[in-house]
Amino acid sequence: MNLFFYHNRSVKTPVVFGIILLMWTISAQAQTFSKQNVKLYDYFNTFFIQEIPVKVNGLPLKADSVYGLEKVKLTLHHKRISDLKIQLQAPNGTTVWLTNRNGGLEGKDYIETCFRQYGKDGLVNTGKPPFTGEYIPDGQITYLNNGSDPNGEWKLLVEDLKSGEEGFLDSIEITFSDKPAFMRQKKYCSLENPGQCSCGIKGCELLPDLVVVPYFTQKQYQEFAFDDQVYPGQLKISVAIGNIGMGPLEVSPDTLLTGGCCTIDSSKTKTDKRYQLLQKIYSKSGSSFTSRTQKTGTIYFENKPGHQHYHVDDWIEMRLIKIIKGKRKLMCKGSKVSYCLFTTGMLYEGNQSSLINGKVFGSHMLNYGLGNYYACSLAKQGISVGGYDYYGLMYEGQYLQLPKGFKNGNYILEIEIDPEHKYVESNVRNNTFSMSIKIEKQN
Numbered sequence: 219m220n221l222f223f224y225h226n227r228s229v230k231t232p233v234v235f236g237i238i239l240l241m242w243t244i245s246a247q248a249q250t251f252s253k254q255n256v257k258l259y260d261y262f263n264t265f266f267i268q269e270i271p272v273k274v275n276g277l278p279l280k281a282d283s284v285y286g287l288e289k290v291k292l293t294l295h296h297k298r299i300s301d302l303k304i305q306l307q308a309p310n311g312t313t314v315w316l317t318n319r320n321g322g323l324e325g326k327d328y329i330e331t332c333f334r335q336y337g338k339d340g341l342v343n344t345g346k347p348p349f350t351g352e353y354i355p356d357g358q359i360t361y362l363n364n365g366s367d368p369n370g371e372w373k374l375l376v377e378d379l380k381s382g383e384e385g386f387l388d389s390i391e392i393t394f395s396d397k398p399a400f401m402r403q404k405k406y407c408s409l410e411n412p413g414q415c416s417c418g419i420k421g422c423e424l425l426p427d428l429v430v431v432p433y434f435t436q437k438q439y440q441e442f443a444f445d446d447q448v449y450p451g452q453l454k455i456s457v458a459i460g461n462i463g464m465g466p467l468e469v470s471p472d473t474l475l476t477g478g479c480c481t482i483d484s485s486k487t488k489t490d491k492r493y494q495l496l497q498k499i500y501s502k503s504g505s506s507f508t509s510r511t512q513k514t515g516t517i518y519f520e521n522k523p524g525h526q527h528y529h530v531d532d533w534i535e536m537r538l539i540k541i542i543k544g545k546r547k548l549m550c551k552g553s554k555v556s557y558c559l560f561t562t563g564m565l566y567e568g569n570q571s572s573l574i575n576g577k578v579f580g581s582h583m584l585n586y587g588l589g590n591y592y593a594c595s596l597a598k599q600g601i602s603v604g605g606y607d608y609y610g611l612m613y614e615g616q617y618l619q620l621p622k623g624f625k626n627g628n629y630i631l632e633i634e635i636d637p638e639h640k641y642v643e644s645n646v647r648n649n650t651f652s653m654s655i656k657i658e659k660q661n
């Protein structure tokens with residue numbers, strides 16, 4: 219299983235080796251920490267995160283690729299789990315999504331749901347309730363094995379984002395072992411390890427290339443009737459933006475304008491302002507990285523339920539098109555949707571989602587995994603090489619509003635990334651995804 223793991227520990231003397239061996243023996247045992255029986259609150263009509271602490275102690279002082287978090291197991295009862303966003307937070311504050319608003323309109327319960335980096339039952343957002351089995355979470359638990367101390371208070375963070383149902387957490391179990399969640403890479407190219415990274419065909423400037431990952435949109439959309447009580451005339455659509463380029467997409471606010479606000483993680487600093495963003499473009503120069511920045515879009519604090527963090531403006535646009543007498547006619551255009559840019563998942567050859575435009579993407583990609591983006595902070599956002607940023611159809615704002623009186627029939631759904639062409643990419647000709655779609659619940 220750990221074929222691609224490198225252990226960079228150099229051993230100088232037999233004494234040191236003996237100590238390391240002893241530490242290894244202690245640490246190699248899997249250890250599970252848990253919490254049981256917690257009532258889960260309903261939506262309070264205001265932003266609220268329920269924090270469920272899990273005490274962890276007696277572990278090695280570093281969670282990394284050698285020893286760290288392996289899996290998280292969850293059992294909870296809730297009559298409508300798509301109300302729930304559930305995250306796991308490490309003692310140092312690093313937070314990842316386990317599952318966010320999955321289960322569709324009527325799904326109930328998570329029963330013995332185990333989250334692992336390479337869960338054999340696939341992505342949790344493509345699974346079915348009650349999700350009994352081993353799933354890949356909506357975020358990347360590998361980010362929790364970042365070298366920080368795992369001892370201390372972990373927190374399960376539960377947000378109920380829609381009123382009407384409350385739930386009950388039977389148990390949460392967090393397991394640490396010598397099979398930690400870690401990204402499988404052919405070469406450990408990273409911003410800290412430029413020597414393992416490659417130049418592009420056209421030179422050493424490493425540009426991102428953004429595409430819609432077709433699998434999610436093709437499998438996950440739902441039309442609501444014009445007279446639906448809750449979502450009238452909405453066409454809800456999952457969209458994941460993948461980066462198949464040679465370099466990461468990375469943006470951060472112009473610190474000249476923000477007054478240097480953003481050197482630390484500012485995900486909890488709420489402001490009403492819009493900030494100018496700079497895109498950082500990396501180049502490989504010998505065995506190190508250089509970079510340049512370019513003025514690009516804007517970022518603001520999004521306070522819709524389930525978000526409460528910073529979003530990049532005008533990130534995608536959704537449209538319905540009809541071909542009339544061979545001509546393309548725009549029938550309906552949504553307002554532009556803003557996104558928090560972060561790597562929620564990695565394209566991986568073992569998952570169906572890795573097929574894009576007839577080509578399989580995954581760990582064989584040059585510079586796979588380059589760039590780490592796991593927070594919706596003001597400080598820095600982006601999408602790693604080979605990573606994608608997934609927005610599920612139940613997320614607030616993730617829909618196309620069909621106008622009153624919209625005619626049923628066959629249409630082409632188009633989703634365009636960066637419709638205002640503000641971000642630098644190696645290929646902007648593959649930014650629009652399209653598929654045929656049947657509208658049948660309107661007029």
Ligand SMILES: [Zn+2]
Pocket residue numbers: 520524525526527529557558594
């Ligand atoms: Zn958001």
